[in-house]
Amino acid sequence: MKAVRLFGYNEPVRLVDVPEPKIEGPFDVIVKIAGAGVCRTDLHIIEGIWREALGDPKLPYTIGHENAGYVEEVGSAVTGLRKGDPVILHPLNSCGFCLACRAGNDMHCVDARFPGLDGTDGGYAEYLKTSARSVIKLAPGTDPAPLAPFADAGITAYHAVKKIAPLTYPGSVAVVIGIGGLGHFAVQLLRAMTTARVVAVDTQPERLDVARELGADHTVPAGDDGGVRGVLDYTGGAGADVVLDFVGEHGTPEKALRMLRKGGTYSIVGYGGVVAPTTLEMINRELNIVGNLVGTYNDLVELMELNRQGKVTIRSQTFPLAEAQAVLEELNAGRIIGRAVLVP
Amino acid sequence: MKAVRLFGYNEPVRLVDVPEPKIEGPFDVIVKIAGAGVCRTDLHIIEGIWREALGDPKLPYTIGHENAGYVEEVGSAVTGLRKGDPVILHPLNSCGFCLACRAGNDMHCVDARFPGLDGTDGGYAEYLKTSARSVIKLAPGTDPAPLAPFADAGITAYHAVKKIAPLTYPGSVAVVIGIGGLGHFAVQLLRAMTTARVVAVDTQPERLDVARELGADHTVPAGDDGGVRGVLDYTGGAGADVVLDFVGEHGTPEKALRMLRKGGTYSIVGYGGVVAPTTLEMINRELNIVGNLVGTYNDLVELMELNRQGKVTIRSQTFPLAEAQAVLEELNAGRIIGRAVLVP
Amino acid sequence: MKAVRLFGYNEPVRLVDVPEPKIEGPFDVIVKIAGAGVCRTDLHIIEGIWREALGDPKLPYTIGHENAGYVEEVGSAVTGLRKGDPVILHPLNSCGFCLACRAGNDMHCVDARFPGLDGTDGGYAEYLKTSARSVIKLAPGTDPAPLAPFADAGITAYHAVKKIAPLTYPGSVAVVIGIGGLGHFAVQLLRAMTTARVVAVDTQPERLDVARELGADHTVPAGDDGGVRGVLDYTGGAGADVVLDFVGEHGTPEKALRMLRKGGTYSIVGYGGVVAPTTLEMINRELNIVGNLVGTYNDLVELMELNRQGKVTIRSQTFPLAEAQAVLEELNAGRIIGRAVLVP
Amino acid sequence: MKAVRLFGYNEPVRLVDVPEPKIEGPFDVIVKIAGAGVCRTDLHIIEGIWREALGDPKLPYTIGHENAGYVEEVGSAVTGLRKGDPVILHPLNSCGFCLACRAGNDMHCVDARFPGLDGTDGGYAEYLKTSARSVIKLAPGTDPAPLAPFADAGITAYHAVKKIAPLTYPGSVAVVIGIGGLGHFAVQLLRAMTTARVVAVDTQPERLDVARELGADHTVPAGDDGGVRGVLDYTGGAGADVVLDFVGEHGTPEKALRMLRKGGTYSIVGYGGVVAPTTLEMINRELNIVGNLVGTYNDLVELMELNRQGKVTIRSQTFPLAEAQAVLEELNAGRIIGRAVLVP
DSSP: OOEEEETTTTTOOEEOOOOOOOOOOOTEEEEEEEEEOOOOOHHHHHHHHTTTTTOOSSSOOEEOOOOOEEEEEOTTOOOOTTTEEEEESSBBBOOOOOOOTTTTTTGGGGTTTTTTTTTSSSSSSSSSEGGGEEEEEHHHHHOOOOGGGGGGGHHHHHHHHHHHGGGOOOOOOEEEEEOSHHHHHHHHHHHHHHOOOOEEESSOOOHHHHHTTOSSSEEOOOOOTTTTHHHHTTTTSSOOEEEOOOSOOTHHHHHHHEEEEEEEEEEEOOOSSSSOOOHHHHTTTTOOEEEOOOOOOOHHHHHHHHTTSSOOOOEEEEEGGHHHHHHHHHHHTTSSEEEEEEOO | EEEEEETTTTSEEEEOOHHHOOSTTTTTTEEEEEEEOOOOOHHHHHHTTTTTTTOOSOEEEEEEOOOOHHHHEEEETTOOTTOOOOOEEEBBOOOOOOOHHHHOOOGGOOOBBOOOOOOSSSSSBBBBEGGGGGEEETTTTTGGGGGGGGGHHHHHHHHHHHHGGGGGOOOOEEEEESSHHHHHHHHHHHHHHHHOEEEEEEOHHHHHHHHHHHHEEEEEEOOTTTHHHHHHHHTTOOOOEEEEEEEOOOHHHHHHHHHEEEEEEEEEESSSSBBOOOOOHHTTTOEEEEOOOOOOOHHHHHHHHHHHTTSSOOOOEOOOOOOGHHHHHHTTTTTOOEEEEEEO | EEEEEEETTHHHHEEOOOOOOOSTTTTTEEEEEHHHHEHHHHHHHHHHHTTTTTTOOOOEOOOOOOEEEEEEETTTTTEEEEEEEEHOOOBBBBBBBBBBHHOOGEEEEEEOOOOOSSSSSSSSEEEEEEGGEEEOOTTTTOGGGGGGGGGGGHHHHHHHHHHHHOOOTTTTTEEEOSSSHHHHHHHHHHHOOOEEEEEEEEEEEHHHHHHHTTTTTTTEOOTTTHHHHHHHHHTTSSSSSEEEESSSOOOOEEEHHHHHEEEEEEEEEEOOOOOBBBBBHHTTTOOOEEEEEOOHHHHHHHHHHHHHTSOOOOOEEEEEEGGGGHHHHHHTTOOSEEEEEEEE | OOEEEETTTTTTOOOEOOOOOOHHHHHHHEEEEEEEEEEEHHHHHHHHTTTTTTTTOOSSOOOOOOEEEEEEEEETTOSSTTTEEEEEOSOOOOOSSSSHHHOOOOOGOOOOBOOTTSSSSSSSSSSSEEEEEEEEEEOOOOOOOOGGGGTTTHHHHHHHHHHHHGGOTOOOOEEEOOOOOOHHHHHHHHHHHHOOOEEEEEEEEEHHHHHHTTTTTTEETTTTTTHHHHHHHHHHTSSEEEEOOOOOOOOOHHHHHHHHEEEEEEEEOOOSBOOBBBBHHHHTTEEEEEEEEOHHHHHHHHHHHHTTTSSSOOOEEEEEEEGGHHHHHHHTOOOSSEEEEEOO
């Protein structure tokens, strides 16, 4: 089958022929990919900045960690799934036995695989092997392809918003920095899941337009000061209760901290930079900083329910799998609005 | 009366004669000071590092923000307090009307005064004027002098431990960095309020002895690596669930982050340095960083109850008020074990 | 001035002349009443079922605990309020000094007064004396009269919904029993504050119509079985996550418990009946039952913000103060849709 | 092998010969029973009061749901367990795939088996078949027999205490009604996991002695009024923050509610009676009632850690398996102090 693989860091990925995956364990599931989302993390993988954190995975492997499609074949112990069922896949294959899995913290599973990231083959391909623990059935008749970005961009935004939702209340203010693939979900999720007033910050006017269409109460051009003045003005000088940062580099962490009110929380999703407050600032204003990994299986189930109800929609463009490298370059150039999906 | 006042930054404080405070408002309370705790924050005030954060207070003023004594006189609207009642004082004079006060977040009161810190006269003196909202009555017959350090060192440690307590469970590990005035409370509070195993880290062996006596399950000399290796070894390589840092400078923040397990929380109380993780580290290990200000009035009530039950004791040494400058110098040199109290 | 007073239990209330209230304490505030909501609790007061719980208040007194109007005069220590400011009043006069007040639990204040309920004169009158701690300023130019029902019906519904909100998630189901004055707020609040699907249950078709207009996802006529079958069918037999009961009598508690799923929560606001599960049922299905009193000052601030944003509207009809007795009879007969407001 | 089986409701159980269980699925585990706890629920099963709730299980079957022993044999997919490992067993065999399992709520698994309760053979036998998801390894060299009661009595008490722990604070009061098998754990758990003052209530003086030895701050003989007066006196008339009821019949629910302070919580573990407050009482005092089922796998891991640390000990007496019927009769007569364990 065709698959897009990483052969070397800081090199273009390549479309090549590889053998189809096979059922080996009782809980294995083979999925025929309908759509695979293109994520900024793919860029970071190719740059090698995940290399050490992931234990230097063996190359080449197939990337793509945001996958949806149809059940093709299931292992002997799998129940409730049949060939042709439309499905979306939780990005992790968690073990189900460790204390983290049993506590509902899939993302801290001590024995997980992360297809498309850690050297396990991902979904920029015609078929993907995953585990029954990772499969979420969609309603019969659903077209899974355009939904693929929910599997990672969506679930990560959902996880981050769910964590800060208890900090909001009517009259509170939540800022979203970066209205790209994840940020455009976050604006909608804040509207659906909290009573906070939502402020969107971005450098590009057309992205602020998208934010307004998706329900932002206020928008602030990032400008010279990263939007700090605009947020402080909107909050009467007090600052925001929560800042969700989907950029995490180019100085946004420092700006985000300045946007916060006393007791406020800076929630990091985008990455690449450094966050460097003084300990005096952290204690004097009693600030919080929260890192966010991908969400849980149940998070993705809940997110798909919000999508089914029409409360969270997706802006995606599809491209042929063979154009993967070109699409990655477009993403890097900031020219994708919403989310790109590769279709085999 | 005699009072110890700050006349200039980076200068010795001086014992001088000042007029006694007078009742002016209906909720004013004059307290005859029995003991005033000496705090690292006094050193930081004198160094001027709080100057900007506090709005450049007018000098001179009387320092001392950790006070206990006896009711001397009360305003016309004060009920339930009589001359001679032994009392301990919440360090803030909060307004009681703002949304933060009404939500129980005294430390974020929008109209508070902080005697001894913000230019309002503090407790290194014979008498102190405070507000009825700040007074906690002690049991009849209690000697308030040795309890003074609960009013700031104690309440701050209590507030920080209470915030992380929900993150602990049997088998979890909480690290305390710095077994000084606040740290020696934190070790006891973790024992009383959580089921975590408590690990104490300090550079001085005698402080680690104190930690063990107060109930630490394990101690780690800070050594060359700040104790990182010792904590990782104790946790089988996984890292600690929580690290409470009562130093906050000299590289402890960087060490504290390395001690954490996935999903762990770094709680900052001590200050002076910088904490500077990459955003990648924050998201990949899904870390949290929490700043801590002083606790609430109710926090101090609860802490005094723990003290009454014998679950949290204090190690304090008393000195004459006239020796304030010398005691501050001892503290700066790291030669105070437990907490110093000035007695007028 | 004119006031409607309770002279005896199970007797009609009477419009009589009484002296106007006067400023006595430094935090007193006199409000010129613009509107006073008529509440089922007024009926219960007249029936005497609150008599014992309230310590047998001395008769006669002016009823009316749901009040809005304009500041008329303020005590010497009151800041931030001026004659003519439009205001809505928190129904309790809490002390601000007890542990409950300091923890943000106004409704458990140990030294509160409840005008209109406990023998303190309420708002079925031209003027009302309250405390600065109870006054919430509305935006300049607001007409307070139609907003009065937010002061008790609204805040109580808000308090109840806020308490169960953390139990909901996308896909969960929240049932509202009784779409009267409080219930019509609850439907809107569940929409604004949670991601639950909202199911309304009532005996009257026109009230179910109101529920749908206000955003209910599904409606169930109470019918013979109190709506149990309809709720179980809607949830595929599993039952609802939460049932909010604004009736609390005529068998609704027993029906509400049968509507719940395993681990579900029955939240009681309406009262008059008995809830009587077996302990086996409570443990085998791991059920929860939650009673709800009025909300806090901050709850009312937050609710007025939701109203300002248009997320929670009120359906109210106004009547002259002189018609109080007739309006109470209409309410008792179930002929008021939304909420009735008396205007002096 | 020998097994004690239920042949008919309200009949003595009988020791008979049955075939040994066999490995059938990949995650099956056969455990050689070292000890099986005797529980009041066994009495209730025999009385038939669980019959309907459990779907009328087919008789006969082997009872015993509180089991510990040694691994005998494991299925093909089981990792980390070897013959001879000492283990304690979570009482449920949960599926690991449903939303409840994935959220960490094993006890609400939609596809669970409950050996010893629902017709699946339990542990009053020489061998028991369970699932790898139910097995907790004990430290090498541990004698599992006396620990068996942790598997149900312990975990249920732990689950109940963990749920109310966030409601306690220094100065709060938690009452334990019934110092039997579960209650003697609850007293210790409240000491280890909360800062509440612990009050034990029982009809038998020797059980109150046990409570004091295990750390209760105060004891109250149940007497004529079920201990209500004693609890109110101890709390200065205010009432307790939490009442944990391990009896749940003979009038304790009504007494428990009267012991509560405003905003207090009544937590039910024992069962057999009815709890029947008026809705007025529930709302006027803003009470909560919480039902408790067995805890989760992680709860049992945490509890065994507390036992390993010496913070929760067990009082158990062992009897030969053949005496099962006689031991059940002793338990019914209230003559077992602590917990009885059957040894094959």
